[in-house]
Amino acid sequence: MRGAFSIMTKMFYTNKGIDFKTNSLKAELTKNECLSCSNNHELRFSFTVTNRNGEEKTHYRTTNPLSWHHQVKYANKELVDNPAVSALNEWGFNIDGGSIGRVQKVLNAKLKKFHWNSKSLEDVKDSERYKRALGLVESQYGGILSDGKQLAPYQKEGAALMIANQRLFLCFDMGLGKTLTSLVGATANPDNDKILIISMSRNLNDWIREIKVLGLEEEYIQLKNPADLHSSKRIHIVSYEKWSQGRIVFAPIKHESCPTCTSALNFNKSMQYCHICKEKALQQSERYSMDRLPVKCPCCHNEWKNKTLFCECGFTVIKERKKPLSSYFHRGYDAAIVDEGHYLKNGDSQRSKSVVRRVKTKRRTILTGTPAENGSSDLFWQLVWLTGCGSHFEDPLFREPFQGHGKVGEEHFGVYYGGGHAKTLLETDSIQSRVSHQEELWNLLDTLMLRKTKQDKDVNSYIKVPKPKHIRRHLDMIKADKDLYDNILNQFKEWYKQELAKREAAEFRGEKYKINAIQVCSWLTKLRQAASCPWTFEEYKPSKTEQPTKIRYLIDKAKNYLRTGKKMLVFTSHKATAEQLGVLLDEILPGKSAGYIHGSVDMKYRFELMNRFQDPNDNLSILIMTTKTGAESYTLTEARAVFLYDLEFNSKKIEQCYSRAVRWGQHFEVDIHWLISVGTIDANMHGLVLSKQSGVDLAIDRKELDFKEIAKEFEGDEGIEPDEIDYEAFAADMLSSGTKREEIFVS
Structure with missing residues (x-):
């Protein structure tokens, strides 16, 4: 023991982890020195990443051993046996046992949640919670539905897992009844007083049809304005377009001349006032639009720039901008279902942000027949929303939960699970799977994803x-087509040679020159068209x-x-x-x-x-x-x-x-x-x-x-x-x- 006397200390917790509180500045400094010297303040580790050029680079990081994430995932000890507690005791700190007990209760709750979230769906199906959920589904929807059909066994399984697991990645193949399954799972749960469903506008009729099949036509509302979010109806359904996109209300079109005396010379276009009639012109019913913008600005009379909504003088054709419905989301929703979840793959899109950053409900379900369209990297933002970035969704490079914002987490997920650098189109001459550490990825998906394909035995025996x-x-290709293709290919080659010459000249002058990637894509599109529809070329x-x-x-x-x-x-x-x-x-x-x-x-x-x-x-x-x-x-x-x-x-x-x-x-x-x-x-x-x-x-x-x-x-x-x-x-x-x-x- 370093101290000559005992220092009274209390353990407490924050939203980030565990800490210790003393009663003086000197004691605080001593405590920090103790934790630092005993490696209980931060742990150092390293990881190696291969960049796009195939070069390996080692990165060094630190992590906090007293964070909640480290405690639930790695510590596996009672707090009284925690290394930080032992180190502080050796340095003469007397930690209050009651405070340790209070923090232990919080840690136990987090451990319980972590262990449940880490269970595979197969383990969940062995639990009493699943059996009760299946009973709820059977009691409400186990018979003949209004369209004369019955739920398939795999649909009942999916609905019960929605209730039991609370977070579900429902990945049935196209045409296997994801919509009906999710509606059954959401409405069979008596704890769901209000349910939010987000889907593509083209799919809303499908959702409404299935709602009617379940006999719930009096319980749904289609959200169109902010007030609808406070409706007492149980099921709230909205399109991605209204949920994620704001709306512009265009201003009425300005008169070019007085509508009464037709005078243009004595008519103030900015004020819409006629100096002859001594009155202001009535507002027109017709409005501006993207297809009907002014030729000249009504205020400064300068030429109107194409496809712009503002003039440099300050005049605008916009009356008001209305926020997307996601801006009015409130915590009154108990469950959310996001259809066509693969559209969340781009974290920068308004569609993705309107779900990942806005929709915070206790129960969450994603529906998609194609969870990853281009590779395992497409899964990241879907998993961010489903997991809420809990400890079971860990960034393996930083050893802490993934962050639901920014680019770092997405990049790390792609590096670790996405198979590294992707080949370009013209480099593709063989089949290469873009996936890595797949067994770890499978373990993660086992806790969330229910995947059913048409060829699965339990599915095919039912749908056949x-x-x-x-x-x-x-x-x-015939000669005429081949000649055209070779001609386009040679044009592409000549264009690229010219771009290389421009880049070399710029480098000689000490300047930078970047070949336009959009133009490269344009040439590739021309090659695709020449190979398939040559008649489109003059x-x-x-x-x-x-x-x-x-x-x-x-x-x-x-x-x-x-x-x-x-x-x-x-x-x-x-x-x-x-x-x-x-x-x-x-x-x-x-x-x-x-x-x-x-x-x-x-x-x-x-x-x-x-x-x-x-x-x-x-x-x-x-x-x-x-x-x-x-x-x-x-x-x-x-x-x-x-x-x-x-x-x-x-x-x-x-x-x-x-x-x-x-x-x-x-x-x-x-x-x-x-x-x-x-x-x-x-x-x-x-x-x-x-x-x-x-x-x-x-x-x-x-x-x-x-x-x-x-x-x-x-x-x-x-x-x-x-x-x-x-x-x-x-x-x-x-x-x-x-x-x-x-x-x-x-x-």
Whole structure:
């Protein structure tokens, strides 16, 4: 014992951790010296990170051993046996036993919460809490629903886990009933007096339909203004658009002349006052809009800058700005359900901020069929909201809980779980899974995620959706198409050489010059269009005797399907291609029509086309959709074939597209045709898509991509016996037939 006498000390707690309080400044200084000397003030550790260039760098950090996080995750001791308490006792501090007991109660509560949050969902299902939750679901919704259907066993499981675990990542495949499951879980819990549901505006009708199926049509309100958030209705449903986006109210249009005497010379446009009539003009009913801005400023008469809302003189076309509904969130909500959770992946977006930073409820559920579209890094902000950044969601580099703001946590999650540096499109000539430390990630997801796919035994035995047949077709371009592609490729190469020359000249002058990444992306888009829809280029010289290979293949296959009475879907990334295909495929067989849908098509007409397509007696047999539009939650199970005319960067968006046909209610095997132009950027896109799919499958579904299956799906190579193939080498060879980076970026 260093002290000659005992120093009275009390243990107390803050929101960050444990501390000790003495009764004098000298004692405080001695206490701090004691904790520092005994390494109970901070612990030092290091970690190594590999940067984008493959170089390893070691970082050094410290952590507080008296923080709540360290105590619940690492200490595993009663506070009376804590090393800090022992060290202080040796230095002559007499810590009040009552204060230790009070802090111990708080720590025990945190430990209990931590241990429950760390339980896997499988362990939760063995608990009494789950059994009670399942009983609630069965008692309220175990019978026949108003639409004549019953809940599937896996839906009851999901609803019960929502009640028992309170935080759930509900990741059912597209078309397996996530909406109904979450409504059952939220409304079967008697503790949920008020429930908030946030979804895309296009999905609100689906939610309302399921609410009516459960007989709750009198208990919901659709939020449209701030006052609605205080409604006594139990279920509050709102679109992402209204929840996250503010609204501009435009001002009435100013008169250019006196509406009474028509005088412009004696009319003050700024004051809207006529000096002849001696009166102020009445306000117009028509208002400004983004499509109806003034030509000249009514105040200073200068030219109005295009698409701006303010003039330099101070005049504005805005009357007022209304805040998004998320600004009026209050703690009166007991549960929140966030639909299409994958849209939270960008932490900087208003959509993500309006949920992660605003919605603070005790019970939280995220719904998505594609939790990670591009890789495991997409999971970060979804997990931030679900976990509330508790101790079970630890930053493995900093050894403290992830932060729900800023960039550091997101970067660390990507580095640790995301598989490191991503390849660019033109570097992609093979399949590489973008995931790392997957077993640790799986342990984390086990505590939150309920994943169900159409091929799971407990699901497929109930819905009986056949597994689709993938056909990956390599197509050789005709000469006219190849000449155009080579021409665009050479233009890209020449542009890049000029940019390199500009950069070298700038470096010679001691200046910096950055090649515009947006222009690079623009060139890549041109290459994608040249590989799939060459007719969109003015310099294209079409062959007089041959159609583009993709068009010819598509028409031949379409005729085969239509002759047997089968309908088909076609997906493309480009609006112009959708329109052109709609014309080319219409009436390729007498009495068989085609229609197209893209973002500019009116919603009413979209649903009219889809209803016609779903009618087996209607002659609308081919529906062409852009991938962005087609990835929405539509049901098109009359399709027996799906053609991916060109590919998107997002692998899961492609899966969402063909899942319009491969979903609950589909009783036939669906053919999925992947059209890939050999020797073009199509092959790079295909490799990129499979790499992303491989990483997501490994992170979420815990399965490796099967090279043997991929190789069997390729078409275009005759005379090869399946048993003679080295499938991994064959798939790699097929994926390496794209445009090489070296063909353009030669420094």
